[in-house]
Amino acid sequence: MDLPTFLVQCLNALQYGLLLFLVASGLTLIFGIMGVINLAHGSFYMIGAYLAFSLAPVFGGNFAATLAAGLVLAVIFGYLLEWLFVSYLYERDHLQQVLMTYGLILVFEELRSILVDNDVHGIPVPAWLSGSVQLGDLMQYPVYRLAISAVCLAVAGGLYFVIARTRLGMMVRAGSSNREMVQSLGINIKFLYRIVFAAGVALAVLAGMIAAPVSSVYPGMGAQVLIVCFVVVVIGGIGSVRGAFLAALLVGIVDTFGKVLFPQAAGVAIYLLMAAILLWKPEGLFRQG
């Protein structure tokens, strides 16, 4: 592998890893704070991609407006979903959480097939991001992929700021380490849960929307992302956003280079990584924190 190819693959790995982080951070936050294992989280990613597809004509192809509208819808959707379904799951055991969210997946996938269709769709890259950068003499790299990485990094930075530096973040951290104590200190935990869930949904929807022009839009895209995100969360340590960030990058690198170096065994590479980490640290790289 020559240097430019290597660089390009590194950028691809970074972009994939960062995108995974957006989805996985929501998953790990929802689990860490609310104790709910949410199988339907991959569906939010799928919903995001389909939102990008179906909202684009509404806004005449203006990508920024589509993103903004999609995010607003996602927050509303997450808020309602928590209120209507997920709030029943806090006192239940994991098995029932798994089953209810599994039921939600079936419902979402089928609604998607009724409302849109079962075809694969492409979404054009917004015109102002459609160029490419020259890497070395022969290689080019699309600007849009760089933009994805930049957006994800910005969101990751914002997430870090909110969790580490703000009052809301303090409540979130406190809520994940001791729920009863937070409640007895007079913090409205129900409202906190709703906010966290809506934020998690919005992150996954955002990931789906910005990924749509690169990955295209297809049925079953949610399930695929969900399981990779489980791997990310298991490697990173459940409930740890920092762990999810590092694990997502690690998974991005292993998956991308696995596909380049061992195309035959590419699907298996990240699971072997997970097995190795489990042997070494059964609780993930970072425990909650």
Add this chain to the structure above:
Amino acid sequence: MTPAINARRLALPILVVGLLLIFPLATTGFYLEFTSKVMILAIFALSLELLVGATGLVSLGHAAFYGIAAYATVLLSPKYGAASVWWVLPAAIACSALYAFCVGALALRTKGVYFIMVTLAFAQMAYYVFHDTKLGGGTDGIYLNFKPEVVLYGARIVDLGKPVAFYYVVLACLVLVFMFLAVLLESRFGRVLAGIRSNEQRMRAAGFATFPYKWAAFTLAGALAGLAGFLVAVKDGFVNPEMLSWHESGAVLLMLILGGMGRLSGAVLGAFAFALLQLFFQWEVVFGSFAKHWPLMLGGTIILCVAFMPNGLIGLPGQWRAWRARKAAGAARG
């Protein structure tokens, strides 16, 4: 335990087995094949019940063991002739058990929600092996050209290609697995598993090394799922990667909760309820063109079941009695 209670506990299973025994006299064709399929699913659900209901380990990757045995059955059969059941069946089960042994060694190091995710991920790994490589025909799946033969002393005793004969073989397997698990759960081994379910810490404090017990249960559950996988490969004569998909793993968990957790009969009941429900939602007479959206209705039913029927169908009488008692108490007070 008094004989009277024993007789009551045995009455229902004997009645069900009796009905299943005479069922082929009443029908042929579709319903016979359907019931065979459901009984295979019941074996599959029973194998998971050993993990989830008996030991308290929620696995979301159980379809891997089911699918691996099915693939092993096809891949180990010669291309131009029938294999012997005496060889293929143990080999297929051994493949599943071996994978369960390896996955268990890693997954059982984790607990709770980690365990759910890790079992799912390892099942997905097996899925990708069959999905992406040419080993088993990739996404298209692979055909079993000749059904295995059951030969004893040079005579073919059963023809697995005949639906009625196959039906009775599956019924026999179901009864054997059920009885095996019933005895196992009453044994010392089964009591240790129950102890682990209710409080693993205390079991360890009582001097039990819990890991080997969980590992054995995991491997055994994988092997029994392998039996179901073998049967389904022989029945359909075709396997594809979807058998290992996490939808299948979710469906079998759903059977357990639909039927009722913690009772072997719940698993069997759940398999029948799930299959009938699926069949019902696909029924075009009732739902017309909407029947093709059956997953929507199935998903809705799952959500309602989790919300309102936490103890499953088998817990409904108890739930009803509790409700009646509450109402009576309320009336007495008021």
